[in-house]
Amino acid sequence: MTSSAPMGAAVRLLRSADTARAYTLTTLLAVLGAHAIESTAGSVTLGTIIVSLDLLGVAIVIARRRELRPLGFAPTSFVAFLAWALVSTIWSYDDDATLGGWLSLVGYGFLALVIAHIRDTLQTVRTLGDVLRWLLALSLGLEILAGVLLDMPFPFLGIAGEIANGGPIQGIFGTRNLLGFVSVVALVTFLVERRTRSVPQATAVFSITLAALLAILSASPTAVVLAGSVAVALMALALVRSTPAQRRRSLQWTLAVAVALGLSLAYALRHPILRWLDATAGFSLRADLWNEILSWVQIRPIQGFGWHGTWEGDAYPLNVINVLLGQSHASALNAFFDVLLQLGWVGLLLFAALCGVAFVRSWLVASERKSTVYAWTPAVLVALIVDSMFESFTLDGAGWLLLVLCAVRAGQSRSWRESLDLVASGGESQDPLGPAR
Numbered sequence: 136m137t138s139s140a141p142m143g144a145a146v147r148l149l150r151s152a153d154t155a156r157a158y159t160l161t162t163l164l165a166v167l168g169a170h171a172i173e174s175t176a177g178s179v180t181l182g183t184i185i186v187s188l189d190l191l192g193v194a195i196v197i198a199r200r201r202e203l204r205p206l207g208f209a210p211t212s213f214v215a216f217l218a219w220a221l222v223s224t225i226w227s228y229d230d231d232a233t234l235g236g237w238l239s240l241v242g243y244g245f246l247a248l249v250i251a252h253i254r255d256t257l258q259t260v261r262t263l264g265d266v267l268r269w270l271l272a273l274s275l276g277l278e279i280l281a282g283v284l285l286d287m288p289f290p291f292l293g294i295a296g297e298i299a300n301g302g303p304i305q306g307i308f309g310t311r312n313l314l315g316f317v318s319v320v321a322l323v324t325f326l327v328e329r330r331t332r333s334v335p336q337a338t339a340v341f342s343i344t345l346a347a348l349l350a351i352l353s354a355s356p357t358a359v360v361l362a363g364s365v366a367v368a369l370m371a372l373a374l375v376r377s378t379p380a381q382r383r384r385s386l387q388w389t390l391a392v393a394v395a396l397g398l399s400l401a402y403a404l405r406h407p408i409l410r411w412l413d414a415t416a417g418f419s420l421r422a423d424l425w426n427e428i429l430s431w432v433q434i435r436p437i438q439g440f441g442w443h444g445t446w447e448g449d450a451y452p453l454n455v456i457n458v459l460l461g462q463s464h465a466s467a468l469n470a471f472f473d474v475l476l477q478l479g480w481v482g483l484l485l486f487a488a489l490c491g492v493a494f495v496r497s498w499l500v501a502s503e504r505k506s507t508v509y510a511w512t513p514a515v516l517v518a519l520i521v522d523s524m525f526e527s528f529t530l531d532g533a534g535w536l537l538l539v540l541c542a543v544r545a546g547q548s549r550s551w552r553e554s555l556d557l558v559a560s561g562g563e564s565q566d567p568l569g570p571a572r
Contacts, residue, residue, distance in 0.1 A: 227441020274306025
């Protein structure tokens with residue numbers, strides 16, 4: 136009896152709402168602030184934090200095991216992608232690096248799975264909003280300190296101190312493109328907070344202004360593309376939500392055709408668009424890298440060279456590509472090219488399925504549900520997918536966590552497992568934030 140009482144108290148603590156919020160808050164802070172943690176305390180410290188959070192997540196999942204469905208714990212496309220990445224250790228030239236890259240995928244992905252199962256969408260948005268407010272405010276404060284008050288860069292954080300010159304700035308995220316991406320995700324999150332009235336009006340206005348200011352000061356060309364893409368997606372979603380249910384299907388197909396035509400037109404006009412964005416030099420660098428990657432893909436088109444994730448270390452052929460180009464790229468600067476090189480066409484199809492299925496599911500849910508909070512998932516997925524065409528953030532750290540989190544969110548309301556549950560129970564799914572239209 137004396138030994139069971141502490142055990143019961145521990146289980147109740149792990150299952151409590153306070154623990155769920157604290158875990159989500161700590162995890163998002165650690166993952167989104169990973170660059171600052173690694174720059175100031177080292178990669179070992181960051182790795183220890185992530186592993187500790189994973190172990191705590193395992194304990195929380197075990198404590199909540201009766202609330203969870205093993206069959207629906209993770210999306211099938213996510214599991215298939217992880218499985219193929221693990222299998223790639225067989226033909227990788229550096230199986231230790233491949234295993235390390237795979238463990239990183241699993242570690243950050245598991246954090247997303249835990250958050251998705253212990254917090255609902257609105258709770259996740261609120262917690263993410265708090266974290267992004269703190270990190271963006273800290274970024275702006277450090278930039279002002281480095282560029283105005285002290286007039287000296289902070290090299291250990293990657294802050295160049297250019298805010299007095301109008302940017303570009305990096306904040307605590309290391310690069311201007313990552314700051315631009317985070318700022319766009321923050322804008323989406325803060326707008327959803329405002330629409331759902333989950334924060335005071337003054338807080339919402341301050342947050343939106345802060346995110347918009349940092350997106351501008353980042354001077355990131357990709358941030359402009361991301362913001363435009365998300366804005367178009369949200370306008371289209373608003374149109375779908377306001378359309379009567381009987382006309383919604385035809386409108387969805389019309390929008391799908393319009394998106395396909397728009398992408399084709401954007402590709403045809405890519406050079407004028409790049410000149411307008413003043414990104415021709417950056418694109419030229421990317422084009423050289425992508426052409427070199429495509430030449431290597433021809434050697435192993437189906438299975439790739441093995442998963443490594445980021446281009447750290449001396450893994451083949453990533454090291455050779457950098458030597459041939461005279462560069463020191465940390466990624467393929469395109470998530471799809473990275474997957475194609477490392478996991479071949481099989482991996483690319485699995486990754487595309489993970490992104491595509493998640494987006495379609497989340498879009499359909501957002502178009503049918505009354506609450507505005509459901510718009511957060513497809514909007515963030517648009518930002519992730521579009522950003523994947525210019526960077527590889529989606530394959531590591533915060534980008535990967537957000538992708539998996541959105542995929543789980545989408546699958547919780549739209550999946551074959553949900554249909555099986557409905558058939559078995561003979562009822563309808565319950566939506567805590569409003570019934571389906």
